[in-house]
Amino acid sequence: MDKPHFIRPCTYIWLALMLLTVTTYSIGEAGLGGLTVMLIVIGTAAIKVQLMANYFMGLRRTRWLWRGIVLGWLLLVTGLITIAYLSTIK
Amino acid sequence: MQFKSQAVAKPYFIAAIGLFVGQILFGLIMGYQYVVGDFLFPYIPFNVARMVHTNLLIVWILFGFMGAAYYLIPEEAETELYSPKLAMIMFWIFLVAGVLTIVGYLAVPYATLAHMTGNDILATMGREFLEQPLPTKVGIVIVALAFLFNISMTVLKGRKTSISLVLLMGLWGLAIFFLFSFYNPSNLVLDKYFWWWTVHLWVEGVWELILGAMLAFVLIKITGVDREVIEKWLYIIIAMTLITGIIGTGHHYFWIGTPEYWQWFGSVFSALEPIPFFMMTVFAFNMVNRRRREHPNKAATLWALGTGVMSFLGAGVWGFMHTLAPVNFYTHGTQITAAHGHMAFYGAYVMVNLTMISYAMPLLRGRSANSGPSQVMEMWAFWLMTVSIVFITLFLTAAGILQIWLQRMGSNPMSFMEAQDQVMLFYWLREITGFVFLIGLVLYIWSFFYKNSEAQAAA
Amino acid sequence: MAIWFFIFAELLAFGIFFVAYAFARAHNVVLFNESQQHLNITSGAINTLVLITSSYFMVRAVAAIKQNLSRECARWIAAAIGFGGIFLVIKLFEFHAKFADGITLSTNTFYMFYLSLTIFHFMHVILGMVILMAVMLKARSGGYSAENHTGVETGASYWHMVDLLWIILFPLVYVIH
Numbered sequence: 001m002d003k004p005h006f007i008r009p010c011t012y013i014w015l016a017l018m019l020l021t022v023t024t025y026s027i028g029e030a031g032l033g034g035l036t037v038m039l040i041v042i043g044t045a046a047i048k049v050q051l052m053a054n055y056f057m058g059l060r061r062t063r064w065l066w067r068g069i070v071l072g073w074l075l076l077v078t079g080l081i082t083i084a085y086l087s088t089i090k
Numbered sequence: 091m092q093f094k095s096q097a098v099a100k101p102y103f104i105a106a107i108g109l110f111v112g113q114i115l116f117g118l119i120m121g122y123q124y125v126v127g128d129f130l131f132p133y134i135p136f137n138v139a140r141m142v143h144t145n146l147l148i149v150w151i152l153f154g155f156m157g158a159a160y161y162l163i164p165e166e167a168e169t170e171l172y173s174p175k176l177a178m179i180m181f182w183i184f185l186v187a188g189v190l191t192i193v194g195y196l197a198v199p200y201a202t203l204a205h206m207t208g209n210d211i212l213a214t215m216g217r218e219f220l221e222q223p224l225p226t227k228v229g230i231v232i233v234a235l236a237f238l239f240n241i242s243m244t245v246l247k248g249r250k251t252s253i254s255l256v257l258l259m260g261l262w263g264l265a266i267f268f269l270f271s272f273y274n275p276s277n278l279v280l281d282k283y284f285w286w287w288t289v290h291l292w293v294e295g296v297w298e299l300i301l302g303a304m305l306a307f308v309l310i311k312i313t314g315v316d317r318e319v320i321e322k323w324l325y326i327i328i329a330m331t332l333i334t335g336i337i338g339t340g341h342h343y344f345w346i347g348t349p350e351y352w353q354w355f356g357s358v359f360s361a362l363e364p365i366p367f368f369m370m371t372v373f374a375f376n377m378v379n380r381r382r383r384e385h386p387n388k389a390a391t392l393w394a395l396g397t398g399v400m401s402f403l404g405a406g407v408w409g410f411m412h413t414l415a416p417v418n419f420y421t422h423g424t425q426i427t428a429a430h431g432h433m434a435f436y437g438a439y440v441m442v443n444l445t446m447i448s449y450a451m452p453l454l455r456g457r458s459a460n461s462g463p464s465q466v467m468e469m470w471a472f473w474l475m476t477v478s479i480v481f482i483t484l485f486l487t488a489a490g491i492l493q494i495w496l497q498r499m500g501s502n503p504m505s506f507m508e509a510q511d512q513v514m515l516f517y518w519l520r521e522i523t524g525f526v527f528l529i530g531l532v533l534y535i536w537s538f539f540y541k542n543s544e545a546q547a548a549a
Numbered sequence: 550m551a552i553w554f555f556i557f558a559e560l561l562a563f564g565i566f567f568v569a570y571a572f573a574r575a576h577n578v579v580l581f582n583e584s585q586q587h588l589n590i591t592s593g594a595i596n597t598l599v600l601i602t603s604s605y606f607m608v609r610a611v612a613a614i615k616q617n618l619s620r621e622c623a624r625w626i627a628a629a630i631g632f633g634g635i636f637l638v639i640k641l642f643e644f645h646a647k648f649a650d651g652i653t654l655s656t657n658t659f660y661m662f663y664l665s666l667t668i669f670h671f672m673h674v675i676l677g678m679v680i681l682m683a684v685m686l687k688a689r690s691g692g693y694s695a696e697n698h699t700g701v702e703t704g705a706s707y708w709h710m711v712d713l714l715w716i717i718l719f720p721l722v723y724v725i726h
Contacts, residue, residue: 004612014605018598025594028724033582041720048716056608057709058702069557077564081721084571088578322551330558351654351661358565365558 006055013055020044038085046078091453093164095171100454101181102157103447107535109150109188110440114528116143121521125514138195141221145195147435148219148289149188154443155264155300156184156237159257161450162307163241167248172240180233180240187229191222213274217281219289220271227271234265252321253310256328257303263296279347286342293434294335294363294405301401301442302327302370308394308449309374313381323373330366338363341413345422353415360413364406367438374398387452387459389468389537393445396476400437408433408483420498425490425513433483436475444534451538461541468537474530481523489516552703556710559673563714566669567721570662577658582726584659587650592643593723596636597715603632604712607681607705610688614698619691622701626685629708633678640671663722670714677711680704 024044027037050071054060059067091097120139123129127136164171171177194203200221207223209215214224222230238261245254270287306324310317340356374395385391408430412421421427448468452460460468497509504512574581610625647664654661684704687693693701 004615007609007612010605010608014601014608017601021594021597021601024720024724025590025597028590028594028720033726038725041725045717045720049713052604052709052713052716056604056712057706058611066553070560073557073560073564077567077717080568081571084568084575085725088575326551326554329555333558333562349655351665354569354661355665358562358569361565362558362562365561369554 006058010055013051017048017051020048035086035089039082042078042082042085046074049074091456093170095174095177096161096164097454098171098174098177098181099157099161099450101178102153102160103451103454105181105185106150106153106157106443107447109146109153111531111535112192113143113146113150114524114531116146118521118524118528121517121524124517125521134196138200141200142192142195144219145221146192151439151443153184154439154446155261155304158300158304158443158446158450159237159241159261161446161454162257162304163244163254164248166251166254166307167245169244169248172243172247176236176240180236183229184233187226187233191226194223195221212272214272217271217274217285220285230268231265234268238262238265251317252324253303253306256299256306256324260296260299260303263299264292267291267296282346283343283348286339290342291336291339293439294339294360295332297439298331298335298366299328301397301438302331304442304446305370305374305394305397308390308445309377311449312385312387312391312394313377314383314385315377315380319380320377323369323377327366327369327373330362330369334359334362334365338413341415341418344415344418357413357415361410363413364402364410367402367406371398371402385459387449387465389460389465389472390445390449392469392472393441393448396472397437397441397445400433400441400476400479402437404430404433404435404437404479404483408487420494421490424493424498425486425516426494427490429483429486429490432486433479436479441476457542460537463541464537467533467540471530471534471537474533475527476530478523478527478530482520482527485516485520485523489513489520492516552706556706559710560714563666563669563718566662566666567717570666570721573658573662580657581659584657584663585723585726588663588723589643589646590723592639593719596639597719599632599636599639600712600715603629603636604709606632607708611698611701611705614688614693614701615695617695619688619693622693623685623689626681626688626701626704630678630681630685633674633681633708636674637671637678640667640674644668666718666722670711670718673711673714677708680707 024041027041053070053074054067059070116139119130119134120136120143123136123139130139160171160177194207198206200216203223204215207225209224212224214227215221220227238258241261242258245258267288270284273284275281275284302324306320309315310320337355338360340352341360343352343356375398378391378395412418412426412430452458459465492513493509496504496512497506606625606629610622610629613622613625644667647660652660652664654664681704684700687700
């Protein structure tokens with residue numbers, strides 16, 4: 001039997017997730033802060049969650065409703081975190 | 091009724107309903123004392139009436155749970171009860187102990203009762219819901235252990251289903267959490283902390299398991315939906331209940347001297363507590379819509395659906411209303427709590443017992459369901475009681491909001507008694523609605539005796 | 550299927566906690582920024598890599614069972630569990646360092662959140678490992694096949710969720726300031 005077609009994309013996704021994590025880590029180690037950095041970091045996290053949910057969890061191949069719930073959750077949580085962050089910048 | 095030993099459930103159900111009537115009567119006495127303060131003074135002071143009202147509630151619900159277990163477990167395990175005799179002995183011990191306790195409350199001053207019953211040896215009395223004298227508490231433990239032994243042995247020798255396992259888990263939890271009533275540290279904060287573990291970990295933890303199991307059992311019987319489907323729902327509901335309920339109980343620790351993080355834990359987890367109740371509602375309606383048979387007992391179906399809806403409203407919505415710490419800062423210990431308490435207890439634990447009794451009692455009396463006219467009467471009882479509780483809750487909520495506004499907000503807040511005078515109108519309305527509830531309850535009881543002779547002949 | 554209700558409920562619980570953290574921080578920026586500097590970003594980042602890799606192993610486990618390779622599936626799951634174990638060990642070192650400094654839930658609001666979020670997540674990792682262990686044992690004894698492998702997918706979904714939560718938790722608590 002052939003190997004399922006989703007292994008190769010998932011391997012790339014795994015590599016991408018590792019790289020994105022290293023990026024976030026470098027930003028953290030460098031002690032960078034501020035609005036732009038915050039948006040980049042939270043944006044990276046959001047992208048990682050989407051990659052994880054759509055490829056690893058296989059939501060790409062299931063009902064759009066469940067994909068929508070995860071996406072909606074992600075937007076709501078990261079959105080509110082961003083609003084809270086913005087409220088501290090006067 | 092498939093097994094002879096299920097018949098032991100009958101006296102338990104009858105006792106439960108009898109004590110329920112007592113609870114309502116004392117509720118009415120208390121409700122009247124809210125508006126006419128010296129009613130029945132000095133014979134039944136307010137604190138005694140309140141104690142009797144709440145203790146009867148808990149005891150009759152326990153009778154209902156035990157009866158339900160004795161009815162349900164043999165049928166699920168497909169075997170006779172381990173010892174029907176033990177079940178009957180325990181019934182009489184529990185009933186006599188319960189009645190003596192209530193007589194004790196009414197006959198002698200509470201301090202004298204405490205002195206008479208050995209509270210000096212091990213002080214456990216004087217705390218809300220746990221007012222029972224030491225011998226009663228010990229009696230409850232003995233009855234609970236014998237009961238658990240009896241039904242656990244029945245399950246062990248018979249078929250093991252998810253429903254009976256969940257029920258057993260709930261009942262064992264109930265007994266274990268009761269043991270905290272014997273622990274009464276002199277540090278007030280510690281005392282409160284553990285005190286919440288008895289009744290409140292019951293209602294938002296282990297009792298929900300009992301509720302889920304009882305509801306699932308009745309739904310299997312009246313809808314004929316596959317056991318597998320119902321069990322899957324049951325598992326998720328139980329998991330959600332335990333995740334949210336156990337830490338969610340932290341919403342009781344807010345202003346009693348516990349660490350501040352409880353405000354976060356309690357708020358977040360208890361905010362999720364409506365979810366299992368909501369799922370219970372969806373579950374009940376879903377199963378009834380997918381029913382594969384038309385069970386003749388329509389009244390029991392109505393009660394089962396009602397349990398789903400009312401437990402969600404009472405425990406879920408009315409609980410959520412004041413569970414977040416910043417809101418609770420203003421609402422704790424006001425009539426909002428009383429409103430939530432009434433609807434949650436009725437919607438969840440009273441109704442599930444009435445569902446079970448409505449389903450099982452006709453079977454115990456040798457017919458598949460009560461006659462048509464009698465079911466119509468029972469449905470009237472359902473609507474009268476349920477609508478009354480909704481209104482009692484709404485009046486108390488209104489009283490609570492006004493009370494908070496007058497007594498806890500603004501620059502010049504009123505004293506407690508001044509604020510009470512201002513909400514008197516709502517207390518009157520609540521009392522009147524209470525009488526409607528009593529009418530509903532009388533109809534419920536009457537429906538079991540009304541025009542049932544021909545149904546009996548047919549069966 | 551049923552696991553998804555559970556996953557959504559978990560997402561909701563953590564979601565509320567994340568947002569609560571963000572708003573609590575907004576009221577106390579100085580304290581949060583100061584306390585955050587004492588966290589060990591390196592161990593947090595390594596743990597992210599560990600979990601992501603572990604998740605990838607579960608993807609391979611699902612792929613293996615779809616080809617009817619029970620033993621290979623069980624081996625991938627074992628690898629995933631092993632990496633879960635590495636996560637726990639690193640986390641324990643981190644907790645040990647914090648407790649040695651006398652930090653508790655009551656130290657301040659930041660540490661309250663840091664400890665409760667990470668401990669709460671820690672317990673989910675343990676639960677996930679228990680689930681995977683059960684799935685692995687069943688896979689090893691040939692309990693799954695290409696046609697019937699819902700159990701493997703259910704375990705994998707739960708494990709990915711645990712990973713997904715950490716992917717937000719790490720930048721939120723360790724990095725953003």
